[in-house]
Amino acid sequence: TPEYLAPECIRMQGHNESADYWALGVLIYEMLCGQSPFVSESESQADTFKNILSADSVLDFPDFLDDVAAMDLIRCLLRVSVATRLGCTGGGAEDIAAHPFFRDVDWEALEAKRVEAPWVPDLASEDDVSHFESYDDDAEGPRADPIPDDADLGWCEQF
Numbered sequence: 208t209p210e211y212l213a214p215e216c217i218r219m220q221g222h223n224e225s226a227d228y229w230a231l232g233v234l235i236y237e238m239l240c241g242q243s244p245f246v247s248e249s250e251s252q253a254d255t256f257k258n259i260l261s262a263d264s265v266l267d268f269p270d271f272l273d274d275v276a277a278m279d280l281i282r283c284l285l286r287v288s289v290a291t292r293l294g295c296t297g298g299g300a301e302d303i304a305a306h307p308f309f310r311d312v313d314w315e316a317l318e319a320k321r322v323e324a325p326w327v328p329d330l331a332s333e334d335d336v337s338h339f340e341s342y343d344d345d346a347e348g349p350r351a352d353p354i355p356d357d358a359d360l361g362w363c364e365q366f
Contacts, residue, residue: 209252210243210259214287217256228294228303232284239277240269244285263287280308 213229215222236244244266247254258265262285268278283293283306290296294303304314316322328338 209255210245212256212259214260214262215289217259224299225289225292225295228284228292231303232281235277235284236281239272239274239281244281260287274308276306276308276310280306 211230211233213222213226216226233244243255245255245258245262247258266282266285268281272278280293280303284303286292293306294300296302298305303309304312313322331337
């Protein structure tokens with residue numbers, strides 16, 4: 208989605224893992240704040256891109272977020288300049304993992320799949336969805352018509 212695009216992608220300057228580190232910053236912000244850091248009030252994609260390109264000056268946090276380490280991590284991941292973005296300054300992903308926000312994470316145990324989930328739901332079956340909110344299928348707008356079985360899809364044989 209547009210809210211996750213790194214400045215270098217918007218400017219079409221080419222990108223590498225720097226764009227992934229940017230997207231991680233957006234994801235952490237959304238998980239902690241419940242909204243995108245850059246979506247504009249007008250919901251205009253152009254305005255969202257302007258906000259992204261001005262992240263160093265427009266990034267703001269809601270009053271309820273008081274975790275200094277979290278805010279610092281997000282600010283460091285959402286630096287417009289790739290040269291100063293956390294993870295892009297020489298140490299790579301290890302620099303991100305060493306940030307104080309992750310001080311309680313045992314990365315070796317996590318990689319070895321020895322970390323227990325803090326909560327495991329009781330499920331009646333493999334397809335139990337009782338822990339998800341229900342919603343009206345039509346609430347998100349119209350859906351595309353299904354592709355008929357006899358549709359001529361020969362054009363995609365080249366892909």
